[in-house]
Amino acid sequence: MEAGSSAGGKRRKKTMSDRGKSVQGSGGGRVLLLGADVICAVFSHLDHFDVARCAAVCRSWRDIILSSSLMRDIYLERGPRVFGTAGVQVLEGAPLKQYLEELAKEQHRIALVNGHPEVYQWQGHTVRVSQCRMRRGMILSGVGDKVIKLWSATDCQCLDVYSVPGTNPLVDMDFDESKVVGLVGRQIYIWRRNGKMSVLQSRDHIISRALCMRYLDPDAVVGCEDGRSRVFDMYSGSCSKIIRMHSGPVTCLTLTDDQLILGGSSYGSITISDLSSGEKVATLKSSVSPIGISSLCFNPDNHLVFAGSTAGHSHCWDIRTLRPVWEVRASANIIYSVHHLPGDTSTLATGGIDGVLRFLSQRTGEVLASYVTSKNEAVASMTGKNKSTIMQFQVKSLSNEARIDNVPRLQRPSITCLAVGMKKVVTVNDEKYVRVWRFKESNRA
Template structure:
């Protein structure tokens, strides 16, 4: 075949030209600035967090400052851009974003996106920087996009030992596998680094802040593991009973709960428990989280109670029974001081005020409403889009079919979204609209 039969172009060149795709990175800074100028304030804040180059373009164009000043002027407030620092502007924008986050969870419409992400039941999830990591069940962890729900990567276990817990950051995945800590590289050559077998007794939970992972064990101890030397560097006796959940702050404060119902504190400079928060006598502690912005610790119990302590005074601020059954998981945005999301065995997603413990919203999925997303899926099937509905205080939970409220085994909170896993094949992302 000669060139004339292909419209005057060699076949190979035509084939290559059809594969060429233009990405957004091909657009100039001026064009991107023009596109960003059509966004509202909150969407512009989100764009500034997408990547470093977008952040630079938005900062240099002063779009955030201009939009914020315009909004303040329309609301009757005053904000003098010439005398206000960038730090002050960022604080104003952060408060605006947190207010929008809370209001959407309190009143906004809710869509639930679900897909079959694993071959068997999965009951763990983590969400960071627009990514979701799920696992525990079928010997593999999968990394998903929180925007289009596509599988971006997967990490297989090195042997038949069970995966107990995991976490991840921009460069690695860290997992508690049997009686070892394993590390998977996310970038470059795929390697699995593993500690020696039997460095600790049966581990029940794990958290880490680079370079150390902390494992809560069945014998009541917390074991510190250095991920670079691959050795157990410290053992701290925290409880008389099993350590069931952990929290780890950036300044190396360890908070852990026990099946006996107590919460204890220590830090990496000590080899023993340094403080114990008063037991609530409300069942064993099943889950907890620590808010570094407000110095508050929240714990969920097997009896359905959520408790809150202030670490600055070591006082109990509130203790509220929010569910008749076990609380499995709770989480909040890192910089959010207002909203705590709680899930448990009854399958109801609850939203609490961090200051008072008041439940201000309850949600379940509406099983009868369903549609198929247009987003293409590879080997993991299609995405179903369902509606969620809010429940009133007097709603009889036991009369709602369990298909609409499978137990929430784990949850993670992002900006105006919550990802949940239910010890089944489905992964669900709840999106709360303004």
């Protein structure tokens, strides 16, 4: 079954297409007329993070940045300590792309832990919103009212609106470059960026009160109150497997590229199952009892599984050994969300009912930094392109010994969900608002 999405879809599609043409079209061509040496000389005035961003603008810029001997000479001269005494030999063994990526991730870590954050907040919905996702500079927010909204993380402007049909509530959502996937009641809806909407038809008895969903193309996995996870093929539209994971509700899910499903339960355990066979692989348990697992994420770069619990604990297991790595009491109350930047193996962001945004060490669980807004009043405001008011708040850093109950609740509304991007974190706080926390390094104020 297909139907049109929200009004104005064709207009938005054209706008997005035109935006893509502007990047690849005449402007980029005129820049290339300067020649590679001149372009490299311009890039040499940027720092490593900005050069890495320029490499993502278009293929021509990327090829110049990653292959030019002039750029290699510039960065070898600027930071010889990175390469050690072997210098050029290490550079040849480690491509410039890898070098720039590592520098960008290190700057990301420094900014989160020691930087100067600012919060930008705007009203994204008409009622309270409890879920958000962030990918490739775009934010998805929803669950609360009957719309899902796509935003630009750069200028906080609305890019698209997806209406949720019918009377059933939106339970969970996710998205990729081409589509938005939403769990609505007992059905999965797909809104494609070309303006079309489709529904994965299923018999009513297949999904028994869905609680959560995760999507990793081509599969969408739904966690249910009966302790089972339902696996749906996004292309055939069929339920390919029903996997028994827990004796109690499946409260949260995460998926791995190695075809594994990890599902947390309200009883404090995490079950790992094989997506292809449906077989149970292992069970991860906490030493803290009784607790419930309220949030999950997996980092494929260091093979670590992170969880937040209803008792305020943060947990870490190594999926290779199935052994716990650390377990810390990061908060006095439930942790609703844990997340990290893809590719980053240093920091983990957590948020929960106490409203404090915390960054933990992925290796040890040590709390590296904690933040709340410093005042309830905005220090500045601006009007966006869609006439929305964007408020700016200052941020206060808290010591590990600080008493959270001494911080007014208005400065720390509960964080129901968060997502991490490069030098930024998006949060929703069970209010009408969406917040973007932007972090600047101390030496780049």
